[in-house]
Amino acid sequence: KKKIIIDCDPGIDDVLAISFAINSGYYDILGITTVSGNVEASLAYNNVLKVLDFEKVRIPVYMGAEVPLERELVTAKETHGMDGLGESDLPFTYRDPEAKDAVDFILDSIKEDKEIKIFALGPLTNIAKALKKDREAFEGVEVISMGGAFRSHGNCSPVAEFNYWVDPHAADYVLKNLPTKLKIMPLDATRKFVLTPNTISYVTHLDRERAEFIRSITNFYMDFHFEYENLIGSVINDPLTFLADMNPSLFTMEEYFCEVQLDGYAMGQLIVDEYDFYKKEANAVLYVDIDEKLAMKEFLAGLFKGYREE
Numbered sequence: 001k002k003k004i005i006i007d008c009d010p011g012i013d014d015v016l017a018i019s020f021a022i023n024s025g026y027y028d029i030l031g032i033t034t035v036s037g038n039v040e041a042s043l044a045y046n047n048v049l050k051v052l053d054f055e056k057v058r059i060p061v062y063m064g065a066e067v068p069l070e071r072e073l074v075t076a077k078e079t080h081g082m083d084g085l086g087e088s089d090l091p092f093t094y095r096d097p098e099a100k101d102a103v104d105f106i107l108d109s110i111k112e113d114k115e116i117k118i119f120a121l122g123p124l125t126n127i128a129k130a131l132k133k134d135r136e137a138f139e140g141v142e143v144i145s146m147g148g149a150f151r152s153h154g155n156c157s158p159v160a161e162f163n164y165w166v167d168p169h170a171a172d173y174v175l176k177n178l179p180t181k182l183k184i185m186p187l188d189a190t191r192k193f194v195l196t197p198n199t200i201s202y203v204t205h206l207d208r209e210r211a212e213f214i215r216s217i218t219n220f221y222m223d224f225h226f227e228y229e230n231l232i233g234s235v236i237n238d239p240l241t242f243l244a245d246m247n248p249s250l251f252t253m254e255e256y257f258c259e260v261q262l263d264g265y266a267m268g269q270l271i272v273d274e275y276d277f278y279k280k281e282a283n284a285v286l287y288v289d290i291d292e293k294l295a296m297k298e299f300l301a302g303l304f305k306g307y308r309e310e
């Protein structure tokens with residue numbers, strides 16, 4: 001099994017991603033770190049406990065950054081609900097966070113083992129802080145980040161995607177300082193990955209309890225998409241980072257030099273030097289397109305045992 005760390009801000013799609021990573025059987029999740037984004041880090045922490053309780057697994061959870069590097073925190077409660085999980089009010093048993101903080105946990109882990117991959121499903125604040133503290137520790141370490149919009153439009157402004165908009169300084173810092181190329185899952189690919197109410201109804205016969213869990217957290221998200229985008233279904237961004245790692249052939253990848261706009265109207269925009277104006281070496285691998293039907297099949301197969309046998 002591949003050793004990984006999940007850095008996240010749950011968030012409905014973060015929870016679906018964590019569930020998928022656990023059930024895929026592909027990963028040894030060493031720890032989960034939380035960051036403020038969709039909701040404050042402390043609420044995100046509770047939401048991680050909720051999904052771990054549902055999955056009946058015990059994974060250490062570490063608290064991370066409560067605010068972005070320089071900007072004031074802006075959350076996404078209109079998209080994810082006041083609790084960050086579609087106001088689903090899921091039960092959970094509280095336990096205190098691990099004593100170490102997210103940055104030290106990440107650094108200590110990757111210093112020991114370079115094979116550990118980091119999946120960053122929220123703003124890149126924790127990763128940037130860890131990188132600032134000890135860049136050398138990241139030598140050879142792969143980081144996969146959900147964020148940015150390239151040829152597609154933004155979801156926070158005409159040009160900016162949420163994770164990079166919340167902490168543009170962190171995203172830009174990571175892009176420019178990570179010793180390896182940052183792997184980026186932008187909205188270009190994720191927008192095509194839509195979970196519909198029909199799909200949830202369909203998988204109910206495979207595992208009623210799991211389907212209900214998904215329904216309870218996505219109802220709010222579905223309403224949001226219907227209201228703002230006239231879409232029946234919800235775009236689930238974060239799980240695609242895992243699918244890309246497990247099955248890269250589902251995606252089209254392109255490598256470019258990228259940076260993030262730090263202020264002004266275009267704040268948070270991922271700027272991709274597709275035509276090599278800057279003559280700079282590529283610092284990112286972007287998943288620019290996806291075979292969304294096959295990806296959905298793989299996603300459901302990972303989550304619902306028995307799906308493949310049908």
Ligand code: BDR
Pocket residue numbers: 011012013014038076079121122146155161162163237238
């Ligand atoms: C990203 O922002 C959050 O709302 C989601 O969890 C995802 O990580 C999409 O822009």
Ligand code: CA
Pocket residue numbers: 008009010011013014037038121122238
């Ligand atoms: Ca997220």
